[in-house]
Amino acid sequence: MKRIVIFGNSASGKSSLAKALAEHQQLAHLDLDTLAWLPITDKSPMPHRQSVDISVSEIDRFIKQNNQWVIEGCYSDLLIHTLDKCSEVIFLNLPIKLCISNAKNRPWEPHKYKTKAEQDANLAMLIDWISQYEHRTDTFSKTAHKKLYDEFLGEKKQLIDNQ
Structure with a gap:
């Protein structure tokens, strides 16, 4: 049974790899970006994280509804809740x-995003964010991802690179 967790820096190729695996191996696909953030509204135009508890509940629901899956994202605080249920992890350490x-x-x-524009x-904000990956110590950091990878005892x- 394939249950894969993919993590790494922003723009490391998590979504592309997850989509390819999902299609090739007929796996359900969950992009954590779709549940980690509250919707942007006129009243709240800046992004805000969804409660971790609510996000974890949505992840649990996804896992219960699907026997085989791939989950991808950069949120160590969410991914930690998937590791005891997955068969493999892939760390995109580009x-x-x-x-x-x-x-x-x-x-x-x-x-x-509503539009490509x-x-x-x-993009400038994203590039700055990507550049900080090795220096941050938050849930999105290389340090947090390396810890997930190092502590996982299964196939990894x-x-x-993106090849």
Whole structure:
């Protein structure tokens, strides 16, 4: 039974790899971006995280509804709740420069942005965020991802490029 968790820096290729695996191996796919954030509204135009408890409940519901799956994201505080249920982890540990290149070349993500122009307007902030990966100590950091990877006792892979 395939139950795969993929994590890494922003623009490391998590979504692309998860989509490819989901299609090739007929797995249900959960992108944690779709449940980790509250919707942006006129009253709340800045992004805010959803409660971790609510996000974990949604992850649990997804896992109960699907026998085989791939879950991907950069949220160590959410991913930690999937590790006892997964069969494999993949840590996309790409160089910062490659992640930045991926961000510059990514197609429009309609599940995150209303328009491609809106996505492009966010690019400078995203590049700055990607650049901080190795220095941050938060749930999105390389330190947090390495800890997830190191502590997982099952099958695991660490990839350093998008090939």
